[in-house]
Amino acid sequence: AQTVTQSQPEMSVQEAETVTLSCTYDTSESDYYLFWYKQPPSRQMILVIRQEAYKQQNATENRFSVNFQKAAKSFSLKISDSQLGDAAMYFCAFRIQGAQKLVFGQGTRLTINP
Amino acid sequence: GAGVSQSPSNKVTEKGKDVELRCDPISGHTALYWYRQSLGQGLEFLIYFQGNSAPDKSGLPSDRFSAERTGGSVSTLTIQRTQQEDSAVYLCASSPRPLLAGEETQYFGPGTRLLVL
Numbered sequence: 001a002q003t004v005t006q007s008q009p010e011m012s013v014q015e016a017e018t019v020t021l022s023c024t025y026d027t028s029e030s031d032y033y034l035f036w037y038k039q040p041p042s043r044q045m046i047l048v049i050r051q052e053a054y055k056q057q058n059a060t061e062n063r064f065s066v067n068f069q070k071a072a073k074s075f076s077l078k079i080s081d082s083q084l085g086d087a088a089m090y091f092c093a094f095r096i097q098g099a100q101k102l103v104f105g106q107g108t109r110l111t112i113n114p
Numbered sequence: 115g116a117g118v119s120q121s122p123s124n125k126v127t128e129k130g131k132d133v134e135l136r137c138d139p140i141s142g143h144t145a146l147y148w149y150r151q152s153l154g155q156g157l158e159f160l161i162y163f164q165g166n167s168a169p170d171k172s173g174l175p176s177d178r179f180s181a182e183r184t185g186g187s188v189s190t191l192t193i194q195r196t197q198q199e200d201s202a203v204y205l206c207a208s209s210p211r212p213l214l215a216g217e218e219t220q221y222f223g224p225g226t227r228l229l230v231l
Contacts, residue, residue, distance in 0.1 A: 004156070006156075009154075042224055043203060043205070043224045043225045043227075044117075044222055044223065044224045044225075045157075045205065045207075045222035046222075047219055050219075091156055091157070093156075093157075095213065098214075099213075100145070100147070100162045100164075100170065100212060100213050101147070101159035101162060101170075101173065102149075102157070102159065102220065103159070104149075104156030104157040104158075105156050106154070106155055106156045107154075107155075107156055
């Protein structure tokens with residue numbers, strides 16, 4: 001079975017600082033995709049960034065980047081220059097190649113302090 | 115419509131009653147997914163529809179849960195004889211086609227918050 005673990009239920013950071021959210025996963029598959037989703041109070045899940053497991057280069061989207069360590073099955077999210085609008089629940093998710101469902105972690109609530 | 119819509123936004127019901135939750139996917143999207151988000155938890159896959167194919171019901175937690183998708187568009191998730199543990203946010207997502215490569219994305223709706231008293 002595939003599982004995703006986010007060990008930080010809550011995190012906080014000062015505005016303009018950098019924060020890293022942790023995620024580990026467990027699978028016996030070799031082909032899969034990893035995602036970070038943001039869920040603001042509106043409840044709508046928004047895709048922040050994605051990573052293909054076969055790519056060694058870490059994905060980057062503007063202020064968001066990941067540190068993908070395949071051997072360690074780790075997929076952390078770094079948010080640089082944190083902004084008040086980044087405050088939300090962040091979910092790490094995983095999908096194996098060929099499967100339709102996403103497997104989610106429990107989420108990390110990120111607070112941005114002005 | 116610009117995105118996935120769900121109704122109602124919030125639903126309060128009494129234990130033992132049946133409820134129906136509705137999802138309108140993005141026009142033209144052939145794939146539709148339902149997830150459940152219990153308090154303090156991540157999303158849990160419930161069911162997946164693709165076109166006219168038989169749905170993947172592997173995530174439905176009990177036979178009190180069922181879903182249908184009429185005309186390949188709107189979907190309804192029905193919970194019969196609701197229990198307090200059914201209280202959760204129910205999220206629907208759609209995608210233009212089945213997810214094959216990692217570039218393809220599920221677009222989520224705002225969810226329905228269900229509270230069973």
